[in-house]
Amino acid sequence: MDIAILIFDRITALDAVGPYEVLSRLPGARVTFVAAAPGQYRTENGMLALTADRAFGELPHPEVILIPGGFGTRALINDEPTLEWIREADKTTEFTTSVCTGSLLLGATGLLAGRQATTHWMVLEKLREFGAEPVSERIVEQGKLIMAAGVSAGIDMALLLAARIAGDEVAQAIQLGIEYDPQPPFNSGSTKTAPPAIVELVRARADQFA
């Protein structure tokens, strides 16, 4: 099974690498990082480069596509080659998925019109611009479309996707393999649980924290 993860400049690395770590463990899975052109792409802060091994045209019909987020999605919303690769791939995928602001790219292709969708909490309302109904949930599943909320939600989404593809036992084995038994030292991962002052801090300094 070919699983393609989109790579681009100003990507949020964990959006891509969290799901990669889960999906690459699926028996028979081949995860490929694809971009407009092969090469190294930097994260939004420039501190890390991920390599795309294949160009869009080299992998037009993977069984699964995953669209990560990051500030770079703002430019890609108007980038026709990227949108066209997503649209064409989606015609034959078993699953079309996104993490964080990756769902804005799905929206820009028209795929979210009339559907429920999710993204990073800070830009949730922006989904309406694409005719989608924003849902404040960590994972939103709409048929073969599966979307995760911000950044780290991609790990949870990928485990659900692993179960859909290979069954609950394989997904559980992967969860144990990556020892995903979360014990965050704070309960601040959602606007529903974070102290209001923290929510305001992140809103005011989104360039630093979000």
Added chain:
Amino acid sequence: MDIAILIFDRITALDAVGPYEVLSRLPGARVTFVAAAPGQYRTENGMLALTADRAFGELPHPEVILIPGGFGTRALINDEPTLEWIREADKTTEFTTSVCTGSLLLGATGLLAGRQATTHWMVLEKLREFGAEPVSERIVEQGKLIMAAGVSAGIDMALLLAARIAGDEVAQAIQLGIEYDPQPPFNSGSTKTAPPAIVELVRARADQFA
């Protein structure tokens, strides 16, 4: 503040990228991926390349070092340039940290002798070879040494480290920024919670799942 993350062939990507996603958001932090030589290094399955921007000699005294794990640590346990960089850096670090089997490299430098330590659950007992006392906990803190259990535990550890460096509010803001509100679809992330058959499956097929 300079935060150096070690990169090497056959690394587990999430061990490095989970903490990177947290620590790169610390105000004033500069995260640098370092290796024996700059260049691209592949994960254990070959599906992803991460780039190291600096060689050991270019960043001898960062304030924080983070040693990720992966099958590649087996070779590095006997690699003197790597061990020497860790040893030398540790002399002046504020925090010396590891994720997953990265702690075996800390062990190989001698830094864990007589200390409690943790690593991926499958190799926990191996810590004894370095004179350490294995502890089955997600995060083990021994003075300025902070170690995380397997793979995804690096995210929890990095949030704790962020709090130690910049205070609880900044760590909480980062947690909200990466929307780390884990909701795994199964409760299989620890040998204490996974069904026994799943634990056996992962042990029997460690090459696939671990």
